[in-house]
Amino acid sequence: xSKETESRQxxxxxxxxxxxxxxxxxxxxxxxxxxxxxxxxxxxFIGCVGQNPFVIYGTIISGACRSVMAFQGTVKIMIPLLISxxxxxxxxxxxxWNIGAEGQIIFGATCATFFALFCxxxxxxxxxxxxxxxxxxxxxxxxxxxxxxKVKYNTNETLFTLMLNYIALHIVSYLRDxxxxxxxxxxxxxxxxxxxxxxxxxLFGVQFGWLIALILVVVVYVYMKYTKQGYEISVVGESxxxxxxxxxxxxxxxxxxxxxxxxxxxxxxxxxxxxxDITLTSSVAGGVGFTAIIIAWxxxxxxxxxxxxxxxxxxxxxxxxxxxxxxxxxxxxxxxLQGIIxxxxxxxxxxxxYQFQFRKNTDRTDKEG
Amino acid sequence: xxxxxxxxxxxxxxxxxxxxGGSAGGSDASSAPAAExxxxxxxxxxxxxxxxxxESGQDTASEGVMPAIAKEDIKVGVIHITDPAEGSGYTxxxxxxxxxxxxxxxxxxxxxxxxxxxxDTDATAIENAIRECIEEGCNIIFATSWGFMDTxxxxxxxxPEVIFSHGTGYKSNGxxxxxxxxxxxxxxxxxxxxxxxxxxxxxxxxVAAMGQDNSEVTGxxxxxxxxxxSVNPDCEVYVKVTNSxxxxxxxxxxxxxxxxxxxxxxxxxxxxxxxxxxxxxxxVWGVGYNSDMSKDAPGAVLxxxxxxxxxxxxxxxxxxxxxxxxxxxxxGGMADGLVNIADLxxxxxxxxxxxxxxxxxxxxxxxxxxxxxxxxxxxxxxxGEEGGTLSDSxxxxxxxxxxxxxxxx
Numbered sequence: 198x199s200k201e202t203e204s205r206q207x208x209x210x211x212x213x214x215x216x217x218x219x220x221x222x223x224x225x226x227x228x229x230x231x232x233x234x235x236x237x238x239x240x241x242f243i244g245c246v247g248q249n250p251f252v253i254y255g256t257i258i259s260g261a262c263r264s265v266m267a268f269q270g271t272v273k274i275m276i277p278l279l280i281s282x283x284x285x286x287x288x289x290x291x292x293x294w295n296i297g298a299e300g301q302i303i304f305g306a307t308c309a310t311f312f313a314l315f316c317x318x319x320x321x322x323x324x325x326x327x328x329x330x331x332x333x334x335x336x337x338x339x340x341x342x343x344x345x346x347k348v349k350y351n352t353n354e355t356l357f358t359l360m361l362n363y364i365a366l367h368i369v370s371y372l373r374d375x376x377x378x379x380x381x382x383x384x385x386x387x388x389x390x391x392x393x394x395x396x397x398x399x400l401f402g403v404q405f406g407w408l409i410a411l412i413l414v415v416v417v418y419v420y421m422k423y424t425k426q427g428y429e430i431s432v433v434g435e436s437x438x439x440x441x442x443x444x445x446x447x448x449x450x451x452x453x454x455x456x457x458x459x460x461x462x463x464x465x466x467x468x469x470x471x472x473x474d475i476t477l478t479s480s481v482a483g484g485v486g487f488t489a490i491i492i493a494w495x496x497x498x499x500x501x502x503x504x505x506x507x508x509x510x511x512x513x514x515x516x517x518x519x520x521x522x523x524x525x526x527x528x529x530x531x532x533x534l535q536g537i538i539x540x541x542x543x544x545x546x547x548x549x550x551y552q553f554q555f556r557k558n559t560d561r562t563d564k565e566g
Numbered sequence: 567x568x569x570x571x572x573x574x575x576x577x578x579x580x581x582x583x584x585x586x587g588g589s590a591g592g593s594d595a596s597s598a599p600a601a602e603x604x605x606x607x608x609x610x611x612x613x614x615x616x617x618x619x620x621e622s623g624q625d626t627a628s629e630g631v632m633p634a635i636a637k638e639d640i641k642v643g644v645i646h647i648t649d650p651a652e653g654s655g656y657t658x659x660x661x662x663x664x665x666x667x668x669x670x671x672x673x674x675x676x677x678x679x680x681x682x683x684x685x686d687t688d689a690t691a692i693e694n695a696i697r698e699c700i701e702e703g704c705n706i707i708f709a710t711s712w713g714f715m716d717t718x719x720x721x722x723x724x725x726p727e728v729i730f731s732h733g734t735g736y737k738s739n740g741x742x743x744x745x746x747x748x749x750x751x752x753x754x755x756x757x758x759x760x761x762x763x764x765x766x767x768x769x770x771x772x773v774a775a776m777g778q779d780n781s782e783v784t785g786x787x788x789x790x791x792x793x794x795x796s797v798n799p800d801c802e803v804y805v806k807v808t809n810s811x812x813x814x815x816x817x818x819x820x821x822x823x824x825x826x827x828x829x830x831x832x833x834x835x836x837x838x839x840x841x842x843x844x845x846x847x848x849x850v851w852g853v854g855y856n857s858d859m860s861k862d863a864p865g866a867v868l869x870x871x872x873x874x875x876x877x878x879x880x881x882x883x884x885x886x887x888x889x890x891x892x893x894x895x896x897x898g899g900m901a902d903g904l905v906n907i908a909d910l911x912x913x914x915x916x917x918x919x920x921x922x923x924x925x926x927x928x929x930x931x932x933x934x935x936x937x938x939x940x941x942x943x944x945x946x947x948x949x950g951e952e953g954g955t956l957s958d959s960x961x962x963x964x965x966x967x968x969x970x971x972x973x974x975x
Contacts, residue, residue: 266701270694390716473690480688518698522679
């Protein structure tokens with residue numbers, strides 16, 4: 198008896214245990230609740246800085262969607278986010294932690310920029326196609342490098358892809374300050390604005406990258422769900438041994454998938470540089486590659502959910518800038534708000550998988566015993 | 567921050583995947599997401615929607631190239647590279663000018679749209695910020711940083727009914743896109759006099775944002791050096807380049823290096839007051855820039871080279887209201903009140919006030935333009951000719967030499 202009491206005392210007040218698989222409807226409800234709670238917490242924060250939360254939330258939504266022009270702006274933010282999230286999804290499905298989307302975006306943009314700067318006289322259609330290919334190959338190479346070292350020497354892909362980001366960034370700085378510097382800029386380090394011929398055409402007032410992004414959503418979905426290669430990716434992701442046992446060439450699959458993953462991110466960079474920036478700057482990725490990781494995971498690697506989540510992110514970002522100029526609320530406050538919302542959604546994922554078990558009441562245990 | 571969060575996400579994913587490692591087959595490995603959103607950048611895009619609401623169409627003035635806009639229909643957009651709330655330096659000074667303009671003309675707060683912290687290397691962020699201003703009905707937009715230039719040029723083409731006025735660059739289109747800047751070198755000349763009279767080591771330090779290729783900075787160095795030379799032919803100006811307009815750490819280091827070289831007056835062409843605080847810590851003196859930096863380093867600052875942008879902003883907005891907007895570039899000087907130096911502090915040497923006032927008289931009344939006559943450079947050649955003066959285009963775009971007493975360190 199005394200031994201039993203001792204063990205009960207040593208038992209912690211609460212324990213975390215894994216829960217059985219929840220019903221899909223219940224999971225959805227939990228997530229919805231998390232969003233709702235985060236809005237309340239965010240509202241309290243807004244109230245603390247002296248603003249009316251309802252007005253601010255309203256402005257975020259209206260600021261992103263109130264007019265054709267505003268909506269076009271939101272779409273423009275969404276294009277690189279959506280495409281690079283799709284790119285990352287391929288690698289993540291394989292459990293290859295590619296956090297180098299930033300670098301793949303930058304290097305894809307850099308390769309495309311070469312043609313935009315030095316072949317601007319080409320036929321427009323050919324030039325655009327070549328720039329697309331350059332972007333894909335550039336990003337693909339940047340994805341292939343860490344994949345090669347992973348399969349050959351089993352290097353850590355997280356660190357490898359992260360470090361490649363900085364190399365890509367400094368390549369841009371070098372080109373900007375040196376060989377590609379705008380000759381007319383009087384010594385200011387910048388790359389010239391591209392010729393009109395070398396920039397993407399507009400469709401409904403926004404560069405046509407949005408159409409490509411939408412097509413990619415379907416393509417990536419079909420690729421992952423219905424093709425042999427897509428199936429291989431999930432098997433390698435679940436267990437490399439299983440894949441090997443089933444006779445799959447794991448090395449080849451890893452290399453191929455990382456080339457595609459990087460290639461899609463590189464295309465995002467190319468579209469951003471030639472469609473939105475119309476020049477190459479060191480901010481061409483501007484954190485998109487990191488935000489894309491977040492989007493891909495929030496969307497559970499489902500391309501259609503990625504479309505939705507990246508749209509919501511774009512609304513938040515676009516709306517925040519309107520809040521900044523209308524209410525003088527610094528964009529840093531918007532960051533805090535986004536942080537709060539995401540904190541709650543992250544927290545909710547924990548409860549989807551685990552639950553707390555509290556220390557049982559002594560009387561009850563006695564009775565049970 | 568974002569990187570950190572992303573790493574956390576990856577960490578969370580790995581943990582959660584280990585936890586559900588047992589599940590096999592094709593089922594989605596669900597995972598723990600986390601995140602943070604994008605910030606700063608704003609968004610906007612469209613093709614030529616007509617937002618210049620206030621066009622009344624009465625083009626009364628003869629030289630105006632844009633229709634007059636009624637005062638109550640004026641809406642001013644301002645694109646800032648940082649946040650005016652910094653309370654000192656470049657953006658703050660520009661915003662003081664906007665506030666002054668608002669007061670002079672009598673505009674309502676709702677008639678000013680500010681876009682702060684717009685990254686001037688991110689073309690999409692710049693375009694988004696400007697489009698957002700246009701969407702809100704702005705009909706005159708001031709873009710204060712050099713890096714906004716190319717985007718302004720492109721958008722001026724797309725929105726011919728909106729006036730774009732870009733500070734510090736060199737592009738314009740003669741109608742709805744002009745460039746504004748000022749003869750800050752005139753004020754630097756006066757500051758050079760104060761520094762030249764004060765120095766005991768005959769070494770003046772100058773923290774420069776950009777090197778010899780940059781006419782704006784180099785012209786400022788030269789004017790400062792010539793002002794100092796005019797009262798103290800023995801002094802030298804040591805220049806240290808940071809290669810950045812805004813680099814708090816680099817500016818501190820450059821100033822300290824100059825002090826270590828024996829400089830006892832530290833002048834600056836960069837955005838933070840750090841060189842002045844370094845001067846104060848080392849017990850030497852300094853000359854501030856942009857705003858009156860005696861409040862940042864009261865024990866060191868002799869005077870500060872200052873802009874009063876409200877002079878230009880008022881004139882520009884008034885001309886848009888009157889329909890006299892000419893689309894010409896603006897290059898104001900001391901006579902207009904655009905540039906000046908702060909009141910001389912008590913730290914200045916005996917006789918500084920008289921010397922400065924005499925030079926001010928020459929500049930504002932007698933047509934002295936600092937870069938007059940034959941000027942000797944520090945590589946032994948000469949610039950300019952007897953009886954002439956450098957043209958404005960040479961001053962703004964061709965000033966790639968240093969005055970003879972300048973030493974680059």
